[in-house]
Amino acid sequence: MSQDKHNAAINIEGISLRFGGVQALNDVSLEIREGEILSIIGPNGAGKTSFFNCINGFYHPYKGEILYQGKDLTRLKPHKIASLGIARTFQNIELFSGLSALDNLMAARHIHMKRGALSGCLFFGPTRKEEIANRERIEEIIDLLEMESIRKKVVGSLPYGERKKVDMARALCMDPKVLLLDEPMAGMNVEEKEDMARFVLDIFELKKIPIVLIEHDMDVVMDITHRIAVLDFGTKIAEGLPGEIKNNERVLKAYLGEE
């Protein structure tokens, strides 16, 4: 698959990652394309989250390249990658638990705010204007994700589902160009999952940005994604449209075990 045909957003070329003796990722290549929802599936420990961690710079693969807008991300620090417009959520919800939901979202506007410490101390004129402008921006997202009621609640005290939502809203507040969602529906009941799936689709409709999804719930994956990649023991064993993956033998084997 060549780039010009699909207009790739992120191009991952043969990345490998190792912890001690464990090969977490083995020569994984994948293309995240503009205008698609891509799912990454695979059994537990297949290296899905490690894959995300490589993209957003927590881990640096010892081999391979991650190209984004012609830039190699492999050696960059996470905050640099974030400022390039790649946002992500976390499997185990990593919120700023001491802040209110609103401030969590405001914190996500970090890369869009230019005023420094000194003018922050004065909180006057431009700083105030900037604060208000960004506040207006995040209110849109609060509306989109229907979380008006929890705006001023401290997130540490929110129920699980709400926290997942804040996590997602926070990633959105960065106005990302690529959105990585790590199991956004894990641990939710059916209704919450439906809500979440709706939000993902809403976001996609509204922003037209590529969304990468790690998810275990096959129904959701098959329903809302355009393309699926399958990881097993750090290796990409399949990639294709949902229909193809459903019937892929290697995938079935990975999930059900060898007969």
Added chain:
Amino acid sequence: MGKRSAIFLSIILAVCLSISGLSSSSFAKEVAYLSLADYTGPIAGLNVPGDMGLEDVLKETNAKGGVDGVKIKFIGIDTRYDVARAVSAYKRYRRTPRLLVVNSISTGIGKAVARLIERDKRLQLVPGDGEFQAHIQRTFIWGPAYQDAFAATLDWIMDDWKAKGKSGAPVVGYLSWDNPYGREHLRGGKEYAAKLGIKFLPPEFFPPGTLKHDVYLTRLAKAGAHYIHAGGVDPTPTNVIRDAYALGITKKIQMTTDYWGPTALGIGVHAKALEGTVITSFYQRGDESRNNPFVADLWKKYRGSMAKFNEVYGMGMSWGMTYVAALKVALKTVGYDKLTPDDMYKAYQKITGFDKQGIQGACAYSPTSRRGSLEVKIYRVKNGKIVPITGWRKAPDAVSLHKF
């Protein structure tokens, strides 16, 4: 400034106002003595018995009707060797009616409070920093300055050296705490050593609370020291000499200490190690102090059994005695109603020659002298007892040798 802060400030104000209401109370015919002392820190071993002696003298004076009917109030503040605490305590008690004297028992604190004392035209007493003799101001020291007493030790060393029939110059080592107090002796002391022709080794400094002092002792011993002066406030000198004894160097090298050296209490326990140690003191020590009826009677009256007697108590008494003497002079000059700290400052300079019942040499405060007394006595530990080996002898003026 937020609304929260606004409310907090009002709370501060309310609290402060109520405290200010509480703290303004006064008594009839009373003067105050403030002691900023370290009762629970590194030099507590010196301050606790010192302030006991002081307090008991004041109690005794009050019991006898005070000085011309004026009672003396003792205020003891534990500073914990903490300058900030001491300074704020001074500020707290500064406006105590007729607070005449502040006794700041630590080099750091004394130097910090000296400035404030100057501004407030009051009088301060500090242990022995020669700086205050060099720059005559309102801070007085208890006896001869540290450097003077150290110079007296050097004098004795020269005598001892000659008495032993040795030729050439003795080599002297010095080790003490790594802080302002530990270095004060050398400002003048070093110059005096040079004057005597003594070979003075590079001084050694260690933190208070060091576990073993072997390193410093062996280095001094290796450099050929004949005499080693152990600084610090007891139990530090005792521990240093114990280490020296364990190293076996006390056999060859004479250990000396200044007046914060081992007291009879410590010597009782470490008699073997401390045997032969020379102590230069401006106040009576050991059995001499214990047998001074003036001291012993007061101790027995207020503190009971002599078993825990510490001779620093006697030194504390001499602070109280000079205070009473100066107060008498001041009251005679201006009377109680007009009495200001400044009068007390003048009075302290007039009690020259005041007799301290043998506890300490005659009072030497005068317009040109901030030294409490000029004499020191050399003691030596013999068979677990502190025995005088000289009479009172005048300490040389080492302060004037140093450019402060």
Added chain:
Amino acid sequence: MRPCGVFDKSYGLDIAIIRTWQHWVILISALILLFLFPLFGSYYIISFMNYLAISVIVGLGLQIVSGYCGQISFGQAAFMAIGAYTSAVLTIKFGVSFWIALPLSGIMAGLVGIIGGAPSLRIKGMYLAMATIAIHFVVIWLILHMEITGSFKGLFPPPPSLGGFEFDTDERMFYIIMTVMVIMTYAARNLVRSKVGRAFVAIRDNDLAGEVMGVNLYYYKLLAFFVSCFYAGIAGSLWGHLITVVNSEQFTLMHALEYIGMLIIGGMGSIPGVFFGVLFIRILNELVMFTSPLLAKAVPWLGSSPAAALGLVAFGLALIIFLIFEPRGLAHRWEIFKASYRLYPFAY
């Protein structure tokens, strides 16, 4: 504090601290009262308030680095020392005016603070706390062993003066100290609710997530140390010119520990918490000071002046009680009180 029924009608109003005209009245009258205070306060109270205000400035700095940024620092006393010494050296040896030396000493302390904060790039939590203890001792050692700091003799900075007017008493210094404290409080309060403050909290609560949000951990941790030490430096400079002496024994580890204690009692991560903590500890100390002679009379075993030792026990017990029963400190109680006032007279 705002009564029931006052609503925010714009985002601007929502982020405002002072929302109603009543707030302005309270604030301004409190400020006026504060600055008129030397006219009717006793000397003891004024010097006590000076001490409080300086402690508040140090506490604010520590709150920023420890309470907001989550980097527990036991080095605050050492950075105070750097401020005090910088100011003293500048005014004495280079004849710089106090008004220039004051901010410079803050900046100097801040710069050293960046070096002191460097270990935070690799370690956190208790390890960092121990590293800052080590930094404290190294700084104090250097001060004691350098020539420019007057070595063991210390320095004697002159009182500040302005056009011939000498600020040489506590009453006069009161105005300088209080002005600086008010400005520093204002700055700290705003800093922590701006972008920078949120970045600090992001680092404290979840540094990994913070990085993903684009927070440069290195930059912001060092910035937090810079700001914190800047505050300590300013406080140190004020303290030095107030008591006109700086020496190495003035800044002990115990002070640094005391400030951490104040934050625990006042509440980590809260600007009013600093005021609560400072007031609580300092007043507790005064209470012990006043009551210990009575206690000593009742219990002779305690000795003649047990104030410092009893003060330690009281401080330690207060810390233990707060850590167990109210780990979020007095500020949390205050929030609860405010919230219920906001709802009054309704129950919800």
Added chain:
Amino acid sequence: MIEFLQQAITGMMIGSLYALVAAAIVLVYKSTHVVSLAHGQLVAFGALFFWLFIGGLGLPFWVGIIPAFVLTALIGLLIERLTLRPLIGQPLIAAFLMTFAIFLVLEGVFVLYLKGETRTLPAFLPEGNMDISGISVPINQFIGFLAALFLFAALSLIFKYTKIGLGMRATAEDHRLAQGTGITVRNIFSYIWVLSAIVAVVAGIATANVMDIYYMLPYIGISGLIVAICGGLDSLLGALVVGLLLGVVENVGAAYLDPLVGGGVKDVAAYVVLLLVLLIRPYGLFGLVRIERI
């Protein structure tokens, strides 16, 4: 060379005291993950109790040491029960600050009791020096050194071969898992504080033998903590090795660097070592490196 060895050996004798204090701290950390600042006070109180029974009441050594163990263990137990247990589940830094609060309270009681005086242990060990090919070692300190080595050996045997030791090791790995396998974690916490207090008493007696019992004694706790951290907090071997090393570094540093910098190297040597170790190997020289999971 002989001089260097002499300084190193002297340092090692002091270092064994640091190692003992560090061992007490490591024990607590290993199973409870609490880093304790309070152990300096346990050391001081251990020495004080010992003095009370030996010096004050005049009991013989082996009789006097038992109540000292019991009383100090009681303090340890009270610390665990009253102050640290309520903090289980709180951030670890809270427990660290709690031990600091405990330090303050005990410090207050300690100095209130002493009132500036010094207590000296009567000589219960043979005095004098032994001479090992030109290097002289005080016999009583050497006995202390041997006691330290013996204690370390005993502790590692307890950890390896006894049932309680197994429980402690399991608890150290994971509190919940240990609970799940039928270990009463709370009891383990109590045992560990008792054990740690006993080690602290030995450290206290050995230290008081060198420096007397006075105001500065509890501050050996800071040196102990530095050693524990440099050694890796969860490693007894680390405590021993680094403790001995730190003693040597301080002493040799003072011997060779003091003349160069004008004295006072001992003031900062330990802190400089701590900074270096924290910067180069944050988890200590012998500690387990933990990978942070996201």
